Amino acid sequence: MKRSSSSFVVGFAEREAALLAPYAMPSAKSAGRKYPEPEHPYRAPFQRDRDRIVHSAAYRRLSHKTQVFTGELGDYHRTRLTHTLEVASVARTLARALRLNEDLAEALALLHDIGHPPFGHAGEEMLGECLAPHGGFDHNRQALRIVEELEQRYPGFPGLNLSQEVLDGQAYRARKHTSPDSPLLEVQVVEAADSVAYDTHDADDALQIGLLGFEELLDVPLWKEAVRRVESRWMQLKPDQLRRSVIHELIDWQVSDLLTGATQRLAEGQVDSIDAVLSRQILIHPGHEMAEKKVELERFLFDRVYRHPQVLAVRRHAQDQLQEMFGEFSARPELMPPHFLALCEHAGVARSVGDYLAGMSDRFAQQQFQQLCRRRRGAAAH
Numbered sequence: 132m133k134r135s136s137s138s139f140v141v142g143f144a145e146r147e148a149a150l151l152a153p154y155a156m157p158s159a160k161s162a163g164r165k166y167p168e169p170e171h172p173y174r175a176p177f178q179r180d181r182d183r184i185v186h187s188a189a190y191r192r193l194s195h196k197t198q199v200f201t202g203e204l205g206d207y208h209r210t211r212l213t214h215t216l217e218v219a220s221v222a223r224t225l226a227r228a229l230r231l232n233e234d235l236a237e238a239l240a241l242l243h244d245i246g247h248p249p250f251g252h253a254g255e256e257m258l259g260e261c262l263a264p265h266g267g268f269d270h271n272r273q274a275l276r277i278v279e280e281l282e283q284r285y286p287g288f289p290g291l292n293l294s295q296e297v298l299d300g301q302a303y304r305a306r307k308h309t310s311p312d313s314p315l316l317e318v319q320v321v322e323a324a325d326s327v328a329y330d331t332h333d334a335d336d337a338l339q340i341g342l343l344g345f346e347e348l349l350d351v352p353l354w355k356e357a358v359r360r361v362e363s364r365w366m367q368l369k370p371d372q373l374r375r376s377v378i379h380e381l382i383d384w385q386v387s388d389l390l391t392g393a394t395q396r397l398a399e400g401q402v403d404s405i406d407a408v409l410s411r412q413i414l415i416h417p418g419h420e421m422a423e424k425k426v427e428l429e430r431f432l433f434d435r436v437y438r439h440p441q442v443l444a445v446r447r448h449a450q451d452q453l454q455e456m457f458g459e460f461s462a463r464p465e466l467m468p469p470h471f472l473a474l475c476e477h478a479g480v481a482r483s484v485g486d487y488l489a490g491m492s493d494r495f496a497q498q499q500f501q502q503l504c505r506r507r508r509g510a511a512a513h
């Protein structure tokens with residue numbers, strides 16, 4: 132691929148050549164885009180991908196989508212957007228420290244949850260049920276559908292026309308990691324960063340909301356050790372200060388563990404090219420001890436937080452609403468906006484209704500549900 136000469140002091144190709152490790156993915160080796168486009172004079176291809184994701188409607192709607200807790204439970208906790216930003220932050224730290232392509236890691240991180248429907252995994256389960264006879268629903272696959280087809284923002288092509296490596300990275304998630312080949316290290320970094328972020332912030336949110344008490348978490352070895360580390364540096368912190376410091380410690384500890392392990396594996400395995408990355412086992416993952424501790428924390432969070440009666444009640448309510456809307460819009464697709472009605476022609480009614488519902492924010496879904504109820508009451512009164 133010929134680089135355009137420009138008046139910019141250091142072009143992105145030169146910058147990448149100077150900074151990236153031999154096992155990182157440089158833009159120069161990208162397989163390109165489905166619809167060929169001229170290169171941008173000063174933005175690298177993966178940087179452009181990142182920008183396109185940030186400017187998409189689906190990305191903006193993440194600000195009003197549930198991560199674990201819905202808006203009824205307060206305004207402190209993470210939304211799908213702030214979770215995404217935390218993942219991107221950790222992924223960039225890892226990518227920079229390992230001399231990987233930060234632009235690619237960031238694009239993948241910002242994309243990774245873009246396909247989530249309203250109401251988090253509760254919404255996903257319900258859409259999966261509704262769409263079971265039509266190929267099911269999976270947020271990772273939906274992310275690809277959004278960026279390849281549903282977003283209509285550019286005159287020259289459907290979707291965002293992202294670089295192949297971004298699509299492949301997301302496809303790896305959609306295949307549930309069953310691929311015989313390992314993905315690029317930039318993809319591995321995002322997988323690891325996602326886990327660092329949610330393990331940590333779900334505990335933080337549950338404490339702040341009051342679903343958990345600080346003492347209860349001391350049963351979890353990872354948490355207990357993080358508290359011990361903080362208290363060895365800071366004596367007599369107030370409860371809120373202690374909680375926040377423990378969260379920072381947990382992130383730092385996990386990221387350090389990932390970096391130590393990855394550096395060692397890269398050196399021992401003499402990984403010196405992208406081909407070597409693809410043919411090896413996953414290289415970026417928590418060490419054995421950390422992995423065990425994370426499993427214990429995740430088990431605890433599953434039992435005590437994700438299955439908390441308050442969370443379950445909200446889940447059921449959200450699922451009932453989605454199910455009803457799915458039935459209603461399937462029977463009356465003309466109630467959907469024209470774009471989704473037109474989509475029915477080639478995607479079928481069920482898939483188009485699924486796309487419409489999946490794109491909704493929590494708030495918009497609730498408004499739509501109320502509107503459908505009013506419409507139904509009005510029809511019954513006549």
Ligand code: MG
Nearest residue numbers: 214243244325
């Ligand atoms: Mg995530």
